[in-house]
Amino acid sequence: MATQHDHAHGHDHEHGHEEHEQLKVLGFWIFVVTDCILFGSLFATFAVLMHNFAGGPTGKELFELPGIIASTFILLTSSFTSGLAVLAMNKGKVKEMISWLAVTAVLGLAFVVLEINEFTHLMHEGATMATSAFWSAFFTLVGTHGLHVSVGLFWMVALMIQLKRRGITPVTRRKVTNLSLYWHFLDVVWIFLFTVVYLMGVM
């Protein structure tokens, strides 16, 4: 921190502000950890109920892996591009940053659309929440993740508008840091969903 500061007072003020924003990032991190516990509970429920088909269709019969594989790579790539947005932010490039966020949002939207298609397909095949314990656990777990991604999309669009208006400030910087944490977290949850629900489901 060898940067020259003419106004010692101004520097103190800014530093205090930045520290406050850092604290908010920690606060958001704690939310993410509690969200982990939410998903942990849903995973536990799924793990317990995953063999209870009540004579109805099984995951192996209905899952269509190509679509799931596509969603997996789409979400993984969007996690990467949200990281690139943070990199652009650290370089102070607002336009580049908004573009990467836009790419992330488009990929996220593609993921949600694929998921809606999948759910519609499953319901057509006669697998709804009421079909069996397996499908209840499935729709709750996968649906909760999909809901998180959808909420993240609205947040992302709102943030892009704010960035366009205000540029990179300590506040928008903190918000983008939190958003990218959230997005990486959703990708991590999906990795486990993909492994436990789909890969183990088709075995």
Next chain:
Amino acid sequence: MSQHENHGDHHNHGSLKSYVIGFILSIVLTIIPLVMVMNNMLDKTTTVIWILVMAVLQFIVQLFFFMHVREGEKPRYNVQTLVLGLVIVFTIIAGSIWIMMFNKY
């Protein structure tokens, strides 16, 4: 102090290199279990263990290369919170599976 152009070096979130490495490792760790399952290469229990190991590895990769857990300011409350959270998650999942096994008798 070469990072000075990237103003705000005290919360520098990784480099392009770390993101690219993380991305490539994640892709590899996604493709390996996929190939294992689609080709039925091993018996079921072994496959389940391997694909779970890959998922955990990918989680660790993303934690370090994307979320930069190591770069927080000390003391690392973020890591402490995460460890507590993971202990709770592990207890919920392992405990539920364990106790519900007795349901089958």
